[in-house]
Amino acid sequence: MVAVSLDDVAVGTTVRVRDVAGGDAVAIRLLEMGVTPGVEIRLVGKAPFGDPLELELRGYRLSIRRQEAARVAIGDR
């Protein structure tokens, strides 16, 4: 199955963001942190219980919960 959102990609993969769903505080904060359409994101790892996720984008590391990652639609590289 092809991953469609950021919460179900494998650790170590790099994906390209297609869109961030919604217009609420969560979506705005993600966009402000640079999770914008077109940006490349690498899933660096997951915390001991599989949540939250550690991401690398725009040269820095960001941690978000799976719940938020599910908002991030991805396309192939």
Add this chain to the structure above:
Amino acid sequence: MTPGPLTVALLGNPNVGKSTLFTALAGIPTRVGNYPGVTVEEKVGRFTHRGRAIDLVDLPGTYSLAPQSPDERVAVDVLHGRMPGVPRPDCILVVADATNLPRNMFLATQALEVGVPVVVALALADVADRKGIRIDVTELSRRLGCPVVRVAPPTGEGVAAIRDSVVEAAVGPPPQPLRLAAQEFGTAARPAAAAEAIARYAAIERLLEGVVGGSDTTPLMEDRIDAILTHRFWGTLIFAGVMLAMFASIFWLAPPLMDLISAGMDRLSAFVAGVLPEGAIRSLIVDGILAGVSGTVVFVPQIALLFLFVAILEGCGYLARAAYLMDRLLVGVGLSGKSFIPLLSSFACAIPGIMAARTIENRRDRLLTILVAPLMSCSARLPVYLLLCGAFVPDRAAGLPWLPLKAAVLAGLYALGVVVAAVVAWVLSRTVFHGPPQPFVMELPGWRWPRPAVVLERAREAAWSFLQNAGTLIVALSIVLWALMTYPRNEQAVDTDIAALRQSIDERIKAADDNDPDRAELVTQLEALDTADGLAAARQGAAQRYSVLGRAGRLVEPLVKPLGWDWRIGCAALASFPAREVVLGTLGVIYNLGDVDPGEAEGATALERRLKAARWDGTNRPVFTLPVALSIMVFFALCAQCASTLVVIGRETGSWVWPVVTFAYMTALAWLGAFAIYRIGLALGW
């Protein structure tokens, strides 16, 4: 006429070295407080440059000027001159992380649109050099239309240049606001702030084209450190080690320092007591004021040590990793990963723990953490548990010969606090604090060495703000409680009381047969009344029973009777409001032992014997049985009998509502818990 001070606002993302730059420019802040009406910290420092005084206003760390949180709203209000008491800034000093320029330019370009002169400080320039990131500072400055200065405060690089640029920009002509991207309008699907963010990043990519070069990926070394420290197994193991070290430092390293402070204060009290004549003034100074000061200063080692630790963890980037590792555990009960360190520290003492909740940016999470932190069994409860477990819990339970019962009860009391805290947090997060999902979007800053100057400043600031803000109130409260425990004085009533006491002991001795284990204790009690010290102790106990607080203890007897307590225990519980651990001392006074030291073996055994011999007034029924001991311990595990904690909650939340709420809910839970365990104990025939 000399011109007035210039106001410079210090703006930047969290964790970019804003506080390092603040310290390098202005040193120790001249003013620390809260902005009016909100509990966002206001920090102002002053320095003089080229004959101009400059007020440096440190704004809360923020990612964006489209305000979502109260912290961000404060930043925006200050920048636009809408914050009462803060003049409109003459210049905005934006701190941008040179190792992470694209993301940091988001806030910097927003600041350039405010219409106030801007100076950009490229912080961590030295780290960027080591990482091989090359930034064309001149070109960046030309494209932004504002001065850009590389800074690396530890080496002193750029600090003088920042001072020059800030003064020049502040007195210079107002700038043309930057127009980076065309005004974005929101649509139904995407509000303006979201559309703006997308357009701004696109514009930043063009802006930085050709300005930033070299490696922009994390070098391998840092990657490897990160991989180990956030590894599922090794990362968790290292985390446990780090947390253990932190906990050990406040639980075992602080007590010797605290003992030193206590000993010093005791000497001062003894000296004052020796100089002043016996009477109300001496009692006020020694038992009211000095006891209050001692009870305040004694917290300083724990606070300073914890903040030293937190600042080191924050400085090297581990604090965010700790929150990342622990988040899943805590999110289930409505907290977040950042609640972990404040809650863990609360096992040593809730006061530094509640103060450490300052590291939680999310206000809802922070408040929830503060509200449940006092439920963690702090070190002040331990003596209460140890004495009562030692005296009244049998070694083995019937039917469970393999179970070390005393240790099991002790562990159970610690677990009780944790479980109740989890339930309270879960309930509150779904009721009172219910709201739209809070974004957990946390930057994991790069690994770097903590700056000693910043670490020391954090510890000093925490200790100082505690002494300054909470200390005065704790001392005042201590004086009030001293008065309630001392007045009114009624020597005649005390005489009557002592006579009655003599008679009742005498009667019990006569009624007891030779095999009664309490007989020896009763004889000791009667003999003690004939010695000067013993009589003085008994008189002290009687005087306390006639004080306002003592009478209140009698008044609340109907409330504590369902818990299996007599009025003396109720009185001791009331009198332990200044701090839980004093309940043992108060029990000593109430049971006519005088000021015993339950921390010493001699005092503890004397108190144990006295408690075991205690009877309900006018009967031969023992007061302290296993269900009663359990009821007292459960009460103390859950109650908020710690005035200092409540004062600190008031200070940290900026409102007197939260200490009242904390006291009310914890006392209610403590009563219910004590009632339940007492009834269960009775029903099972313990």
